[in-house]
Amino acid sequence: MKPHVSFLPSPGMGHIIPLFQLAKCLVFNHGFQVSFFVITTQSSAAQDQFTRSAAELSPDLNIISLPETDVSGIIFEDMRILTQICVITRESIKSLKPMLIELNPTPVALIIDIFTTDAMEICEELSIPVYSFFTASTPLLALSLYLPTLDFEVEGEFVDLPAPVEIPGCKPMRTEDLLDQLKDRKNDEYKWYLLNVSRLPYAAGILVNTWENLDVQRIAALKQNSFFRSIPTPPVFPIGPLIKEEETLKEKDAEILAWLDNQPCESVLFVALGSGGTLSSKQLIELAWGLEMSKQKFILVVRKPTDANASGTYFTVGSDEDDPSAYLPDGFLEKTSGVGVVVPSWVPQLAVLRHRSTGAFLSHCGWNSALESLVQGVPMIAWPMYAEQRMNSTMLVEEIGVAVKAAAEIGEVVVGRKEIETTVREVMQGEKGKMLRSRAAELKRSANEALDGGGSSYLSLSLLVDIWKSYLKK
Known part of the structure; x- marks a missing residue:
């Protein structure tokens, strides 16, 4: 039996x-x-x-x-x-x-x-x-x-x-x-x-x-x-x-992965804030312009902003998708055409993290997402939003050494576009990014050894x- x-x-x-x-x-x-x-x-x-x-x-x-x-x-x-x-x-x-x-x-x-x-x-x-x-x-x-x-x-x-x-x-x-x-x-x-x-x-x-x-x-x-x-x-x-271990891919998911196939190795920043996370209207605008100013390739998973609750989509994730042009800054989609891909609501996260073209992950630091990034050897930009994500962020940045944090100025709640631009460039192109990728590779090996x-x-x-x-x- x-x-x-x-x-x-x-x-x-x-x-x-x-x-x-x-x-x-x-x-x-x-x-x-x-x-x-x-x-x-x-x-x-x-x-x-x-x-x-x-x-x-x-x-x-x-x-x-x-x-x-x-x-x-x-x-x-x-x-x-x-x-x-x-x-x-x-x-x-x-x-x-x-x-x-x-x-x-x-x-x-x-x-x-x-x-x-x-x-x-x-x-x-x-x-x-x-x-x-x-x-x-x-x-x-x-x-x-x-x-x-x-x-x-x-x-x-x-x-x-x-x-x-x-x-x-x-x-x-x-x-x-x-x-x-x-x-x-x-x-x-x-x-x-x-x-x-x-x-x-x-x-x-x-x-x-x-x-x-x-x-x-x-x-x-x-x-x-x-x-x-x-x-x-x-x-x-x-x-x-x-x-x-696997995900069901839809037709639009295949298009995203096909776009990744055509990008240089470790050149794309993946931006996704979890299954329940939503940004405020002001923060979404700053994030969008920060990405555009960085001139780095990106995949941005975006949801309709809410100024009330950072976990506003917890019970509605996977529902009908909105048109991102309705709430992204005017001109953003045109300025980033060919450089970035904007996806409403949901992507096959594991498939994107596994892809050779993905160079870093701007993440809310939910533990499942953090583990997926570590197992795939992808460094992170920590963007905690709610629940225990701040303590996870501190652990990833200060203890494990696989992430950096984009921080708001003292007295401010919103992370500004210039800080986002600087942090993204540092991780994607700078010496700090090389150190993070090396550490991420070590952790990938360590994770695999633990499971073997x-x-x-x-x-x-x-x-x-x-x-x-x-x-x-x-």
Whole structure:
């Protein structure tokens, strides 16, 4: 009998993709049967397309849609994104228990992510071990495990602390780099986040989408530091980098790749700010003119700007596309014709990053995108927007040395066109860019070695596989 595990990601492509990559790995490399639960309430077009294609991959990979729930009376326009995710998740998994009971054979484990911890109580009733796949970076994992202590010890707002946050065994974290959800403790977002991370110690194990050599200090602290051992922190398994392996290409995607085919090696800057990110109107104008002034080749993925919310397209990514000429600066498309390609809403990101002509990636520093860039050996211009992206940006720039940051002037919110021009030229043509590309190549080799047979992530996942298989014998 094949060992059977289930997965339950929270809504959003950034949560679904890494859990699904692990599910595929278990099915195709380790002989598992997988039931992959999907929350369908307010799902985006991109998520719907993804799950349709996923359902065709293997009879051992069963996609199970949780019934849609009516959240119209409990989701409001002024709710922040994390609160919406958690409310939708809580309502959706009310149907999970009978669906788990119906599975045959009973799963030996349920793998959740950071915002589906409500499932722990259900699985305790059913005697199913729960493992948390922490899909974000190790700085956020360390901070999340430390947060209940920080919450208890600190009065007032964390952002008002006079010094960086000292996380045991880890590098100090500047208050300006803290997760958005931790910057207003009176908001429901903070309460939801604290609730979910306070449950991490009750998991049977924590899987992390990274590899040992990328963050030696924090991984060692999570495993060995006396503070984390006393929580107690469950066993930590670095099993990454797990990224998408392939993408479905549309006709317009083929046109983009054909354009790349005709460009010199490492000459194109890829600009994409994630599946949920949107710029303000003023920032989009400055970014566009900064790209034009740099005279560098580029692919710009652009969405209709919003001045209200940087994560404004989280639940609508993959929907109908707008006409970029309606909100890009007048004359921009004409001035950059032949130099750049402007794409509304969505591109096959992995295919672009893999291409020999791509020389750098202007990225929001979401962890999935950061890993995709590292695995392909592409340096970055860090452009964090929301959630934990600022701490990821700091890690990539100051610790790993694979990125530079385009910064706004002191007292300004918007990064100006001249700064963008200078940064782009520095990365694409300057000595700094050569150093970044060399470092990116080192990390590409390191990532591949971790995943190869005998590598640290390969061995970590193999240990997990043995644990799950041992549950069959009990």
